[in-house]
Amino acid sequence: MAVYTHITDDDLSAFLEQYDIGALTSFSGIAEGVENSNFLVRTTTGTYILTLYEKRVYPNDLPFFLGLMGHLSAGGMSCPTPIQARDGKALKVLNDRPAAMVTFLEGVWPRRIQPAHCRSLGGAMAAMHLAGEDFEMRRENALSVESWRPLLTSCGLPGHEIYHALYNELNVELGRLESEWPTDLPTGVIHADMFPDNVFFLNEDVSGIIDFYFACTDILAYDLAICLNAWCFENDGSFNVTKARLLISSYQKVRPLSDKELASLPILARGSAMRFLLTRLYDWLNQLEGALVKPKDPMEYLKKLRFHQQVSGPSAYGLE
Amino acid sequence: MAVYTHITDDDLSAFLEQYDIGALTSFSGIAEGVENSNFLVRTTTGTYILTLYEKRVYPNDLPFFLGLMGHLSAGGMSCPTPIQARDGKALKVLNDRPAAMVTFLEGVWPRRIQPAHCRSLGGAMAAMHLAGEDFEMRRENALSVESWRPLLTSCGLPGHEIYHALYNELNVELGRLESEWPTDLPTGVIHADMFPDNVFFLNEDVSGIIDFYFACTDILAYDLAICLNAWCFENDGSFNVTKARLLISSYQKVRPLSDKELASLPILARGSAMRFLLTRLYDWLNQLEGALVKPKDPMEYLKKLRFHQQVSGPSAYGLE
Numbered sequence: 001m002a003v004y005t006h007i008t009d010d011d012l013s014a015f016l017e018q019y020d021i022g023a024l025t026s027f028s029g030i031a032e033g034v035e036n037s038n039f040l041v042r043t044t045t046g047t048y049i050l051t052l053y054e055k056r057v058y059p060n061d062l063p064f065f066l067g068l069m070g071h072l073s074a075g076g077m078s079c080p081t082p083i084q085a086r087d088g089k090a091l092k093v094l095n096d097r098p099a100a101m102v103t104f105l106e107g108v109w110p111r112r113i114q115p116a117h118c119r120s121l122g123g124a125m126a127a128m129h130l131a132g133e134d135f136e137m138r139r140e141n142a143l144s145v146e147s148w149r150p151l152l153t154s155c156g157l158p159g160h161e162i163y164h165a166l167y168n169e170l171n172v173e174l175g176r177l178e179s180e181w182p183t184d185l186p187t188g189v190i191h192a193d194m195f196p197d198n199v200f201f202l203n204e205d206v207s208g209i210i211d212f213y214f215a216c217t218d219i220l221a222y223d224l225a226i227c228l229n230a231w232c233f234e235n236d237g238s239f240n241v242t243k244a245r246l247l248i249s250s251y252q253k254v255r256p257l258s259d260k261e262l263a264s265l266p267i268l269a270r271g272s273a274m275r276f277l278l279t280r281l282y283d284w285l286n287q288l289e290g291a292l293v294k295p296k297d298p299m300e301y302l303k304k305l306r307f308h309q310q311v312s313g314p315s316a317y318g319l320e
Numbered sequence: 321m322a323v324y325t326h327i328t329d330d331d332l333s334a335f336l337e338q339y340d341i342g343a344l345t346s347f348s349g350i351a352e353g354v355e356n357s358n359f360l361v362r363t364t365t366g367t368y369i370l371t372l373y374e375k376r377v378y379p380n381d382l383p384f385f386l387g388l389m390g391h392l393s394a395g396g397m398s399c400p401t402p403i404q405a406r407d408g409k410a411l412k413v414l415n416d417r418p419a420a421m422v423t424f425l426e427g428v429w430p431r432r433i434q435p436a437h438c439r440s441l442g443g444a445m446a447a448m449h450l451a452g453e454d455f456e457m458r459r460e461n462a463l464s465v466e467s468w469r470p471l472l473t474s475c476g477l478p479g480h481e482i483y484h485a486l487y488n489e490l491n492v493e494l495g496r497l498e499s500e501w502p503t504d505l506p507t508g509v510i511h512a513d514m515f516p517d518n519v520f521f522l523n524e525d526v527s528g529i530i531d532f533y534f535a536c537t538d539i540l541a542y543d544l545a546i547c548l549n550a551w552c553f554e555n556d557g558s559f560n561v562t563k564a565r566l567l568i569s570s571y572q573k574v575r576p577l578s579d580k581e582l583a584s585l586p587i588l589a590r591g592s593a594m595r596f597l598l599t600r601l602y603d604w605l606n607q608l609e610g611a612l613v614k615p616k617d618p619m620e621y622l623k624k625l626r627f628h629q630q631v632s633g634p635s636a637y638g639l640e
Contacts, residue, residue, distance in 0.1 A: 003351040008431035025426040025522060028360060029351030031323040040348060040360060042426065106345040106362065111328035202345060 003029035005037045005052045005095050012041070012050075015094050018085040019101060021045050032197070035213060037097075040104070047104040049080060052097040057213055059098050064139045065212050066090045066100055068132070068189060073103075075131035078208040080105060107200025107207030116204035117196075118231055118243040122250030124206040125194065125227065129220050129255055132189030141192060141216040143275050145181045149174055151278045155285055166302070170274070173305065177271050182219065182264045190223040191215055195230045221261040224251055225268035228317060229276065229304050237303050245318025262314045269308040277301035323349035325357045325372045325415050332361070332370075335414050338405040339421060341365050352517070355533060357417075360424070367424040369400060372417040377533055379418050384459045385532050386410045386420055388452070388509060393423075395451035398528040400425060427520025427527030436524035437516075438551055438563040442570030444526040445514065445547065449540050449575055452509030461512060461536040463595050465501045469494055471598045475605055486622070490594070493625065497591050502539065502584045510543040511535055515550045541581040544571060545588035548637060549596065549624050557623050565638025582634045589628040597621035 006029075013024045022044035030038040030049075037052040053062065066082045070090070073081040080102035082090035092099050110117050143151075152174060157167035191198075193214035200208040224247070232243040248265075251257070280298035287295055311317075326349075333344045342364035350358040350369075357372040373382065386402045390410070393401040400422035402410035412419050430437050463471075472494060477487035511518075513534035520528040544567070552563040568585075571577070600618035607615055631637075 009428040010432055012428075024428060026424075026428060026520075031349030031351045104346075108329040108332075108344060108346060112330055200346075 003031075003033075003037045003039075004054050005097055007039065007052075007095055011095065012039075015092070015099070016041075016043065018087070018092060019083055020086060021048065021083060021101070041101070048083065048101050049104055050094075050099065050101050052094060052099050054097065057098075061139060061213075062091050062098055062100070064137050065215060067137050068135060068215055069102065069212055071135045072128060072131050077128055077131050078105060078206075079128075079212065080208075080210055105200055105208035105210065107202050109197045109200055111196075113196060113231055113243065114204070115240075115242050115246050117199075117201060118227075119246040119250045120201065120204055120206045121194075121199060121227065121231065122224075122247040122252075123254050124199070124209065125191070125223060126251040126254035128191065128209065129188055129223070135189050139216045141190075141218040143192070143214070143279065144216075144218060144222075145177055145271060148177070148271075148274055148278055151282060155278070155281050169302075170277075173270070173274060173309070177267070177274060180267055181271065182260075182267065185219045185221055185261055185264060186258070187218060188220050189215060190218050190220060192218065192223065192226065194223065194227055219264075219268065220255075221257060221264060222268050222272065224248065224257075225265060225272045226276075228265070228269050229272050229301070232317075233304060233307075237300075239307055239316075241316070241318040248317060248319060262319065265314045265317060266308050266311050270305055273301050273305035273308060277305060323351075323353075323357045323359075324374050325417055327359065327372070327415055331415065332359075335412070335419070336361075336363065338407070338412060339403055340406060341368065341403060341421070361421070368403065368421050369424055370414075370419065370421050372414060372419050374417065377418075381459060381533075382411050382418055382420070384457050385535060387457050388455060388535055389422065389532055391455045392448060392451050397448055397451050398425060398526070399448075399532065400528075400530055425520055425528035425530065427522050429517045429520055431516075433516060433551055433563065434524070435560075435562050435566050437519075437521060438547075439566040439570045440521065440524055440526045441514075441519060441547065441551065442544075442567040442572075443574050444519070444529065445511070445543060446571040446574030448511065448529065449508055449543070455509050459536045461510075461538040463512070463534070463599065464536075464538060464542075465497055465591060468497070468594055468598055471602060475598070475601050489622075490597075493590070493594060493629070497587070497594060500587055501591065502580075502587065505539045505541055505581055505584060506578070507538055508540050509535060510538050510540060512538065512543065512546065514543060514547055539584075539588065540575075541577060541584060542588045542592065544568065544577075545585060545592040546596075548585070548589050549592050549621070552637075553624060553627075557620075559627055559636075561636070561638040568637060568639060582639065585634045585637060586628050586631050590625055593621050593625035593628060597625060 012027060016024055024043055026042040027039050030040055035056045036054050039050040041048045041050045069079050070082050072079050083101040084090050085092060090100055152170055157163035193211060198211040199206055227247055228244055232240050234240055277298050280296050280301060283295040284298050332347060336344055344363055346362040347359050350360055355376045356374050359370040361368045361370045389399050390402050392399050403421040404410050405412060410420055472490055477483035513531060518529060518531040519526055547567055548564055552560050554560055597618050600616050600621060603615040604618050
């Protein structure tokens with residue numbers, strides 16, 4: 001829960017004068033959101049989201065993110081559409097921070113995941129992968145396999161005896177991931193953070209996908225592997241194979257996976273678990289006093305990693 | 321900035337089934353707000369505010385607050401209108417907390433007060449006082465003169481040597497307020513917390529008044545005295561007599577003040593300064609570790625109190 005940067009009505013009104021979207025009628029800070037400051041802004045023409053990008057987003061990446069959202073919207077995907085100012089630019093500055101106005105999307109993200117959510121999610125993700133095929137910009141995944149060892153090192157686990165077992169376990173797994181990570185799978189634009197709070201639903205259908213600030217060019221099936229972890233485990237740690245099957249099969253109805261992609265799902269799921277485990281671990285060990293956002297439990301992802309380590313193949317995900 | 325109680329989409333959808341306002345299409349927690357948890361809720365019929373009442377609001381007071389908002393709305397005032405559920409009740413329960421849905425008001429509260437805001441505010445407040453005349457419920461002001469001594473005592477200032485001078489100053493002032501507090505002025509429904517963040521404007525006109533959770537039956541001119549403190553001092557502590565004159569004169573155009581009311585403004589303003597000084601002092605001295613809301617500076621109100629102590633009469637507020 002966080003609004004890091006506060007804005008005044010006068011500053012916002014002046015900011016809106018750069019756009020053709022009418023005059024300010026109302027705004028409020030949105031309590032959700034971890035990385036950036038978000039405001040719900042109403043004008044005489046409609047409802048918008050204003051995002052002020054905080055320190056965790058590199059300004060140089062913003063043209064990619066905003067360009068991608070514009071490209072996907074133009075391709076018919078329901079995602080926030082960046083609003084261009086009168087000078088044609090979507091990236092502006094407010095209160096010394098990079099800022100962008102995007103369209104508001106109806107829908108609510110599901111707190112309790114039902115199998116039907118996973119069914120709709122798979123198709124929406126595949127459609128996003130197809131819509132991204134002709135997007136010309138590229139952005140390397142800064143949080144893929146090459147980054148994990150430096151990230152593990154920066155956690156400084158060996159310095160604490162209580163973390164020695166964890167460090168050893170992750171170190172062994174990292175070695176395997178580094179040597180077995182697939183290099184010949186189809187790549188393209190992936191969302192790379194499609195957790196439930198980034199997917200809006202109306203009834204049981206995806207109504208919109210938000211938060212493209214980890215999007216990058218990477219293995220398409222890796223996006224699906226992220227969702228296996230983020231959507232298909234129950235709160236008690238058990239893996240719901242029905243959800244996994246619906247997720248993957250509905251994806252395949254829109255974009256069929258090759259045998260190679262299917263066979264790689266377990267290693268991709270292990271990598272995805274490692275990625276979120278490491279960033280959560282880093283945040284956990286580097287909590288700021290008085291921080292607005294409580295770090296997420298890294299150990300949840302250790303359990304998920306161990307699950308994928310013991311599967312014999314993609315059949316563990318409900319596939320025949 | 322605070323949402324104290326989180327709600328799920330399923331719980332909110334089920335909650336909305338009690339009302340005739342359509343199905344949930346979107347909701348987000350509002351970062352502003354100190355006392356309660358507020359959510360902006362969109363349904364297929366419109367936009368609403370959902371409030372979950374947290375511990376600082378006494379459940380027994382809620383029928384007065386909601387009844388008042390309904391009464392003032394029916395009287396043509398722009399304030400949140402409580403939505404009745406199908407059973408005719410506006411007060412419900414969600415996540416074990418009293419909860420109410422009210423209409424959403426357009427407008428933004430002014431971060432930088434201009435004289436024109438005070439001009440519109442005075443008329444709106446007077447109209448509210450008139451609209452409240454035939455409201456039949458009563459609620460004593462739990463934060464008026466009788467409460468201030470117990471509040472000062474509970475701050476425990478004498479136990480800390482650095483607070484002795486402050487305690488002595490407040491103790492002397494309290495004695496004067498207790499003996500000189502007017503008892504024969506017109507009373508009625510007052511808002512009692514009409515700070516800038518509770519008044520919405522479109523352009524320079526009041527578009528709505530919100531947050532009636534301190535409203536009570538008390539001296540009408542006391543509401544104006546609260547605004548003298550909350551709207552007419554600059555950030556550097558100086559008193560802006562133009563704002564005060566516009567506030568009071570526009571009030572008088574709708575509801576003329578008697579000579580007695582005018583003559584009482586300085587003591588009412590001192591009382592108002594004491595009331596906010598004491599509650600801020602209490603919150604300051606009783607800050608909770610990890611609290612979401614940073615307490616406001618009590619000393620701002622000591623300076624305001626001293627200003628009103630030295631005025632010779634209502635002419636200090638720009639009146640002829």
